[in-house]
Amino acid sequence: MRLIAALAGAALVLAMAIDKLHADEMPNLRDPKVIAAGHELFLEKQCAHCHGEDGKGGVNLARRTLDAKGAFTSIAEGREKNGIRMPAWREVLTDKEIWEATAYVLSISQAGQSTN
Amino acid sequence: MGIQETPIVIDGVIYSISSGDRVAALDGKTGQQIWSYEPRLDPLTKKVLFAPYSRGVAVGHGMVFIGTVDGRGIALDQKTGKEKWQVQLTDFANCHGCNFTSPPVVAGDMLTFGSTAGELATQGKIFGVEAATGKKVWEFNTIKEDPKSWPGESGRYGGGGAWMPGTYDAETDTVFYGTGNPGKDFVDTDREGDNLYTDSIVALDAKTGKLKWYRQEIPQDVWDYDSPYEVLLFKKDGKDLIVHMNKSGYAFVLDKGNGNIENIWPISDVKNFVKDIDPKTGKLIGRVELPMNKETLICPSTFGGRSWNSGAYNPKTGLWYNNVLDFCGYLKPVAQKEDPKDYGTGHTGSNDFGRLVMAPDGRKPGQLSANDPFTGARKWSYAMDVPGFASVLTTGGGLVFNGDPMGKLQAFDAETGKVLWSFNTGSGMRSGIVSYAVDGEQYILVPSGWGSYAAILLPPLFPQLEQVPAASTLIAFKVPK
Numbered sequence: 001m002r003l004i005a006a007l008a009g010a011a012l013v014l015a016m017a018i019d020k021l022h023a024d025e026m027p028n029l030r031d032p033k034v035i036a037a038g039h040e041l042f043l044e045k046q047c048a049h050c051h052g053e054d055g056k057g058g059v060n061l062a063r064r065t066l067d068a069k070g071a072f073t074s075i076a077e078g079r080e081k082n083g084i085r086m087p088a089w090r091e092v093l094t095d096k097e098i099w100e101a102t103a104y105v106l107s108i109s110q111a112g113q114s115t116n
Numbered sequence: 117m118g119i120q121e122t123p124i125v126i127d128g129v130i131y132s133i134s135s136g137d138r139v140a141a142l143d144g145k146t147g148q149q150i151w152s153y154e155p156r157l158d159p160l161t162k163k164v165l166f167a168p169y170s171r172g173v174a175v176g177h178g179m180v181f182i183g184t185v186d187g188r189g190i191a192l193d194q195k196t197g198k199e200k201w202q203v204q205l206t207d208f209a210n211c212h213g214c215n216f217t218s219p220p221v222v223a224g225d226m227l228t229f230g231s232t233a234g235e236l237a238t239q240g241k242i243f244g245v246e247a248a249t250g251k252k253v254w255e256f257n258t259i260k261e262d263p264k265s266w267p268g269e270s271g272r273y274g275g276g277g278a279w280m281p282g283t284y285d286a287e288t289d290t291v292f293y294g295t296g297n298p299g300k301d302f303v304d305t306d307r308e309g310d311n312l313y314t315d316s317i318v319a320l321d322a323k324t325g326k327l328k329w330y331r332q333e334i335p336q337d338v339w340d341y342d343s344p345y346e347v348l349l350f351k352k353d354g355k356d357l358i359v360h361m362n363k364s365g366y367a368f369v370l371d372k373g374n375g376n377i378e379n380i381w382p383i384s385d386v387k388n389f390v391k392d393i394d395p396k397t398g399k400l401i402g403r404v405e406l407p408m409n410k411e412t413l414i415c416p417s418t419f420g421g422r423s424w425n426s427g428a429y430n431p432k433t434g435l436w437y438n439n440v441l442d443f444c445g446y447l448k449p450v451a452q453k454e455d456p457k458d459y460g461t462g463h464t465g466s467n468d469f470g471r472l473v474m475a476p477d478g479r480k481p482g483q484l485s486a487n488d489p490f491t492g493a494r495k496w497s498y499a500m501d502v503p504g505f506a507s508v509l510t511t512g513g514g515l516v517f518n519g520d521p522m523g524k525l526q527a528f529d530a531e532t533g534k535v536l537w538s539f540n541t542g543s544g545m546r547s548g549i550v551s552y553a554v555d556g557e558q559y560i561l562v563p564s565g566w567g568s569y570a571a572i573l574l575p576p577l578f579p580q581l582e583q584v585p586a587a588s589t590l591i592a593f594k595v596p597k
Contacts, residue, residue: 043450043467044452044453044461044467045458045460045461046460046461046462046464046466046467046468048467048468049462049467049468049469049572049573050572050573052468052576053467053468056576057468057572057573057575057576058571058572058573058574058575058576059572060575060582078162078163081586082585082586083117083118083135083565083566083567083571083586083587083588084117084567084571084572084586085117085167085168087162087163087164087165087459087460088162088163088460089163089460091163091457092163092455092457092458092459092460
């Protein structure tokens with residue numbers, strides 16, 4: 001019984017996580033218009049402060065292999081690693097805007113360069 | 117965010133603060149923890165620009181005092197770490213996340229706190245609180261209500277936060293604070309006035325917060341050259357003087373009683389934001405303004421001619437030791453939208469803090485410099501491949517201790533600058549080294565743990581810093597008798 005309850009709980013948490021991730025419409029992350037909108041946000045919200053305008057800043061994105069889910073979650077929830085903290089952008093940006101920023105970030109990372 | 121504090125040691129007990137405003141009391145002989153305390157921080161601290169670090173604690177009246185990154189003052193019992201009182205001082209949710217990233221100052225029976233502001237859409241405030249109870253007694257607004265100083269609505273988000281610890285002078289019951297830059301950092305088109313009291317020393321009555329005098333160092337600043345760094349008090353030739361480093365790298369020597377200028381001198385000649393500052397009047401000569409949407413090379417960079425890490429003065433050598441920064445940056449102001457619910461974006465009028473570059477003459481980007489604090493005459497300097505961001509220590513035994521961002525800790529002869537000793541601490545230093553004695557033996561305590569905005573912003577110019585591991589460590593050395 002306990003095992004069933006635990007599994008049910010885990011399934012519920014996973015479902016909620018997926019719901020949260022796809023809370024708003026997920027656009028085509030390769031659409032140039034979506035990437036351009038993401039670039040605008042990247043500059044406006046001073047992501048370049050840490051990541052550089054081209055992603056080659058102090059926290060280098062250009063060298064990283066990123067995935068959509070990981071990038072979205074980092075932007076939405078923030079993160080702390082290696083003594084460096086990134087603020088959380090959920091409720092400041094809509095999910096649509098976070099997806100746009102995700103699209104731009106993917107386009108300047110290794111993922112974006114390998115499809116060019 | 118690494119470790120950014122200068123610890124305090126009293127009667128063999130170390131009082132230390134690290135990321136998340138976690139406080140610990142440690143045995144100075146063994147490093148064993150005596151007690152620890154961690155406040156439950158407002159979840160909004162995950163979103164704000166300045167968090168979650170602190171530069172230290174204050175100790176007095178049997179209590180340990182901290183300023184938190186959610187805008188509270190908290191008092192802990194010095195022996196047990198139990199909370200005695202707490203008070204919400206900043207309107208944290210409504211001031212763009214303005215908070216405390218430095219400790220308060222014990223000013224007699226008062227406690228004074230200076231909040232962050234410059235890069236936040238808010239006004240800077242200094243608060244006076246009863247040390248025994250936490251009752252707020254006064255509040256000083258660093259933004260002067262004066263339409264000539266702040267045309268139109270420009271003062272509303274004027275900035276001017278006194279974000280580093282001030283200095284208390286018991287002789288005159290005055291607390292001296294240096295205030296921060298005006299907002300937006302790099303755009304002054306709507307604030308064409310001197311923007312008082314930003315980039316100033318303000319002398320406040322510790323009991324009432326009344327302004328006794330001020331000396332503005334950088335009027336109508338567009339380069340982010342704050343004044344919040346440490347205020348040194350001297351008695352020299354029958355005069356009571358202040359020596360104070362502005363972020364631009366210019367040091368101001370002032371009369372302690374009225375702020376009159378005695379001298380102004382630059383710690384480095386890597387500067388182009390002005391031709392000079394008149395050493396008698398303080399007038400900025402030959403300002404370089406920043407055109408919108410265009411990069412302009414400005415020296416020193418937004419890290420300044422020296423960063424917030426303090427220098428150290430040795431009364432035996434008469435020398436002031438500072439980590440000088442000799443590199444520059446390209447600044448590009450842009451139009452910026454306002455969004456009151458966006459706590460993470462700085463109110464700077466830019467997309468970033470500038471593209472860092474080496475000095476035009478290609479010199480090494482840093483030096484530990486030993487200067488006469490009143491004239492600026494340099495006695496010696498030690499060139500550094502990676503500039504220093506630690507607070508320096510100098511001892512009565514004739515030593516200077518300094519750490520660099522790569523983790524190298526060095527001891528120098530205070531008179532000559534000769535390197536006497538070196539040690540690899542394992543992570544970079546962004547904190548204050550201190551000395552204390554227990555049972556007649558001298559210890560040197562070194563916080564080692566790279567972090568802060570320096571860790572994020574420096575690697576494009578200093579790629580070797582990408583390899584520096586994060587840490588948050590205190591290392592104690594014993595000086596042989």
